[in-house]
Amino acid sequence: MIKVGGFKYGTFGLREEWVEDFIKRGEEFFVNNSLGPKQLDALIYYLRDMELIDKNNRLTILFDFISKIYKINGMKDMLLWSIIWVNLCMNAILFRWWIDIPTGIYPRKVLLDMMVTSYGKQNKSVINGYLSLVGTFERTEIGRGLKQGIVIEEGNTRTVIKEENPDISPFSILYLLYRLGERYGKYSFSLSTFNEQLISPCKVFNIKDSILFSKLNALWLPEILDLCEEGERISINLNSDKNHLDIINLYIRRLA
Known part of the structure; x- marks a missing residue:
């Protein structure tokens, strides 16, 4: 199993509203947005891993294709989210670690313990990785639409369900x-x-x-x-x- 890592998104998971605003406005988004500095830093890392911007924060060719899908089908298009998910898995160790995890039900403590065991130590970075992973599932169609991590809220904690054989295009x-x-x-x-x-x-x-x-x-x-x-x-x-x-x-x- 791959060693978990890549804790570069701070405490933030990817959010659908951030992605939509960026797709709508392109590079203008970086000049005028409602995100705090740490949120924007996290999103830039996500956008690079999603291959929608390059290392200089310029729009990529893939951005143009994603924008075309969005204009026709909106943010609920599952190929749009599949492309984002594939690119995250190919470019970010955190998500690559998750795809190696078997089908199952993962309460917060269980998932955190697995991440600590994989990382080799328990510290703030692991907590941040957990929040990024679960937050991405909870706040985008990657979790609820593609069903790669269905998040169930239980009081102040979260349980993630990894289902087998979701309906994928x-x-x-x-x-x-x-x-x-x-x-x-x-x-x-x-x-x-x-x-x-x-x-x-x-x-x-x-x-x-x-x-x-x-x-x-x-x-x-x-x-x-x-x-x-x-x-x-x-x-x-x-x-x-x-x-x-x-x-x-x-x-x-x-x-x-």
């Missing part, structure tokens, strides 16, 4: 597959090895490989994707001439 899976292909230079995947990999659709979205296969199989995109069954071995082959932005663009065309 096949476009979300394809987006992640292309991100993995681009990162590792590999565009063919064996379904049976997904659970062994550090980052995979099965781990990021907490779905079984059989469900992943059925979702991709139902998506008829021969110019993008080929599924090959050889006995018990199932291979996923992507068109290496395409990229993750092509997948988003295809989704946008279907929305329009």
Whole structure:
């Protein structure tokens, strides 16, 4: 299991209203917003990990695609949140640690103890990491929409439920597959090895490989994707001439 870390967001989880305001206004958001200095610092770290801004806080190409989805479907679009979630998992150790955690129910003490054990010591950084993780689930569709961490309020504490096999769009899976292909230079995947990999659709979205296969199989995109069954071995082959932005663009065309 990966060692938890990346406690760079202070005490703040990602918030839907922050993301929406940023998508609406772009770089103008940094000049005029209602966030406190520490909140803004945290959001900038999130936006970089989400790949919506670069290290110089300039808007990325991905921002333009996210903005197009938002203008058509608003903030409740689940591919929009899937893209954000995938990028957080690929770029932030805190969220990468979470996708390695099994399905289950995690009261505050249990989750904190797990983080302390993984980190190797108990201090303020671990508390901040807990607040960032749970806050992100509680205040965005990553938790309640994608069901990657459903937060139940119990008095002054929180319990996080990690469900198995949430209803994930096949476009979300394809987006992640292309991100993995681009990162590792590999565009063919064996379904049976997904659970062994550090980052995979099965781990990021907490779905079984059989469900992943059925979702991709139902998506008829021969110019993008080929599924090959050889006995018990199932291979996923992507068109290496395409990229993750092509997948988003295809989704946008279907929305329009």
